[in-house]
Amino acid sequence: MIESRNICKSFGDHLVLDNISVKFDQGKTNLIIGQSGSGKTVLMKCLVGLLEVDSGQVFFNDRNFSEMNFKERKLIRHEMGMLFQGGALFDYLTVEENVMFPLNMFTSKSLEEKKERVNFCLNRVNLINVENLMPSELSGGMKKRVSIARAIAMNPKYLFCDEPNSGLDPKTSILIDNLISEITKEYNITTVINTHDMNSVIEIGDNIVFLYNGKLWWQGTNKEILYTNNEEINSFVYATELMRKLKSENI
């Protein structure tokens, strides 16, 4: 479980996160949603330690991450995997080398064992015969899948996904969503996804956190979000004509 307690973060005079206290449960896909500029990415960066919070704390299974030094954080970071918006694959490495990278850095496994693990992870994300390709030779969806394979290579306890569907077609988006959801349940991972994709919200939103103007505005499940009376949420969820039509026809 990941927990943030009273997190505040500002840039200059601009308060981006205002006293955010929220829990992200293990074995669930936890979604952070909100409009652009609502503080989703900043919250995720604060959770993983890429940004330091101004006040408040972040806990990983009751371990206070905010008060740890670099060495202590490193141990927790070995339990993290992250899927970045653009994939963040290393340009100069092949697909196989990218997935093998954390294994090379942090394990003393033999080459055969590492290759076996790489093949397992690539198969898990439904990628076959791509080991020797360079990231520049992959499509957007394939890059995301390789990135997921790299993120799960070390058997993480915590998986962070920053806008996993951005730039993907609807079909591939669903594939990526389902893949993340399956992996979360299969390995009992605490997954935190930062998104503004309504398909993801409805399909895989076990626990949804809605941010509005840097504040935690609402929290609930994908069932509850469709029937809430909260004005700000409704203006976000039913922003498209299609969603409004579905609501008016009570589908």
Next chain:
Amino acid sequence: MLQILRNIGAYILLMRRVFTKPEKKEVFRKQIITEIDFLGLDSLGIVAVLSVFMGSVLAIQTAYNIDSPWIPKYTIGFTTRQSIILEFSPTIISLILAGKVGSRIASEIGTMRVTEQIDALEIMGINSANYLILPKIIAAVFINPILIVISIFLGLLGGWLVSILGNDITTETYLYGIQYCFKGFEIFYALVKTAVFAFIITSVSGYTGYYTKGGALEVGWASTKGVVYSSILIILFNLILTQLLLG
């Protein structure tokens, strides 16, 4: 002024992160070898061409300026050697490398920053500054002095070639000139300068790349800043080291 102090402070803090124990020795060793290839051997061609032409031009200019019968002909070899060893090879070649290698380092690390590859390293628990910059510094400090020794040799060769082809002096006179009053310390001076310049090029370009913010435009700026800052510091440290070692 405040911005300069801020940059110096950020640079020192970055260097504190760079000079830490590498995550895995085996990976680190491989990285150094790769960087020696990319930063050093890849520059051999341009260094060779520049050195031969620099030596040639120096010899021609010296020959042109010693019309007086009171000045011995071996001065052509002597002057070419002194100019190449003391200034042209270590400083001019380092300035060229600041352009070639510095821009490469800054744009490579800058691109990794804007495409979140550095964040990916940090999330894995890797000290990204150490992982990305230290192998480049070590590789350049090791390989650049070797490049400069090659440059000195080729510069002298270029000077000899034009002197012979232009019938200015004989091979024996040229060889006498390049051995005349030779002090081994001058080679040491050239190598120390080169090693310091190599450190400046890699660390400063690494710094400008590492703190890139934004997109493609900023990567270009980081690359330009890396080259400009490195070049200015090379000129400054050239003066300081010359005063310290020869003054």
